[in-house]
Amino acid sequence: MKILCVLYDDPKGGMPKSYALSELPKIEKYPDGMTLPSPKGRDYTPGQLLGCVSGELGLRKFLESNGHELVVTNSKDGDGCEADKHIVDADIVISQPFFPYYLTKERIAKAKNLKMAITAGIGSDHVDLQAAMDNKIDVVEVTYCNSRSVAEHIVMMIVSMVRDYHNQHRIVNEGGWNIADAVQRSYDVEGMHIGTVAAGRIGLDALRKMKPFDVHLHYFDRHKLPDSVEKELNLTFHESVESMVKVCDVVTINCPLHPETENLFDDAMISKMKKGAYIVNTARGKICNRDAIAKALKSGQLSGYAGDVWFPQPAPNDHVWRTMPHHGMTPHTSGTSLTAQSRYADGVREILECFFEGKEIRNQYLIVKDGQLAGMGAHSYSKGSATGGSEEAAKYKKK
Known part of the structure; x- marks a missing residue:
């Protein structure tokens, strides 16, 4: 299968050669008792930068060793972006809420092989959920990870x-x-x-x-x-x-x-x-x-x-x-601390392992399943789309 993964840019000075902390605290369960993501394997050290292009969510070795193709890009907006070139024959697309690849109705219409959209994090509004339901594309996210x-x-x-x-x-x-x-x-x-x-x-x-x-x-x-x-x-x-x-x-x-x-x-x-x-x-x-x-x-x-x-x-x-007065804006970093990245990378791999093996994905992770809102999606979302106007993202120019 072909997996398209859209991730944010690497650090301007290149990937870190060392990190501030040598290890992360060990946490086994969330406050409600739900266990943390539990993939069968992990090809990275917790605390590493995983959410950027070079981090690849720690997925390349796992996917390629199982015969799948992984395409990772940060080019996601505007005519001719790399993500649009690959979405046409991708089976799975992975995107983060912090740097969303907006899966609009138009993009979904071109994605004839698309079976599943995975949110590496929580919040799947960057997917036109109505179009996903209409086209029987499952939407999943790593609930509670961050x-x-x-x-x-x-x-x-x-x-x-x-x-x-x-x-x-x-x-x-x-x-x-x-x-x-x-x-x-x-x-x-x-x-x-x-x-x-x-x-x-x-x-x-x-x-x-x-x-x-x-x-x-x-x-x-x-x-x-x-x-x-x-x-x-x-x-x-x-x-x-x-x-x-x-x-x-x-x-x-x-x-x-x-x-x-x-x-x-x-x-x-x-x-x-x-x-x-x-x-x-x-x-x-x-x-x-x-x-x-x-x-x-x-x-x-x-x-x-x-x-x-x-x-x-x-x-x-x-x-x-x-530029407005008295603001405290941040560039959507709240859920992508190095601690959180480890959890949502593990969650994405757990979802992929279940999908490839034909096993059920955790109900808590489901947003759309078999053409209907399901799992957390049925609890939190309504039908329709919130992707209108997302083409404005192409107006961002790196400085």
Whole structure:
């Protein structure tokens, strides 16, 4: 079989010759008891850089020794990109949410051999799920592999934004000691009201991690949490996003992107938030209206926006989120720490091993199966597509 793998660029200075840490902590299970990915083999050392082109997710030896062809590229956008040349006869395509190869309806129509799309990570909105269902293409992802990584990133962003760490760090780098400038937008997190849009694996973990800061915790979700969890964390449940954002100082967005959540945080929703609130978005960029966020930061309706996700990705160089005031943007790195890369590389190999051997893939990994939403997909997504406009990614130019 032919496997197309789309990965992000290598480091500008070449692959690391050594790493900061010599080994990773040993973790066997996730908090809900689900075991970590368990492939039969592994052709890399945990802690290595795997998500870039030269890292190849550690798959080449495994695939080629079993007679399969592996094509790895970072050329994924615009007319004539390498990924488009190979998708026409690929059996499997692998892509990461951080550097997504947008599997649009048009690309799927050209992929006559395509049987499965694997997300090396979590979040499969870069695939036109409706087109995948219509064409009986299975979609799978490595559920939970980097959820805790993202939750850590959320806590980092909340504290950094509220304390205005970015500004203070900049002053030091510029040789200054302007304490008044450094603290004029800096507050304590303690006592604030923190709410999450969706309390799944990431959202709930972020709430747990924020509890020691002595904050008031809120959540909205389509699926209400057990009473025991609400009591444990002293959680306030809200029947609607609007109800929650009215009382929160910080809102963290942790829902999947699908037609029901696209553009959820627009001018109208942001106007219902407390004046001076903060938004942290590690879910998907398209859940927030691009211009509405920038306008709210400029007016002061929002005090800060820390986003790890953009639309499209990579974001065009003139994307307004690059230059808007009081932002804490990162280039979708929350779920691709070296720790997380080991887990999602193992997960991809586990999925491939099951597929080649005709064994069932873990139900938790399934997004689309046999033309229907399945597994985690049936729990979290709705039918339709959120890939419209993804061609803008071709406007990104490397500097």
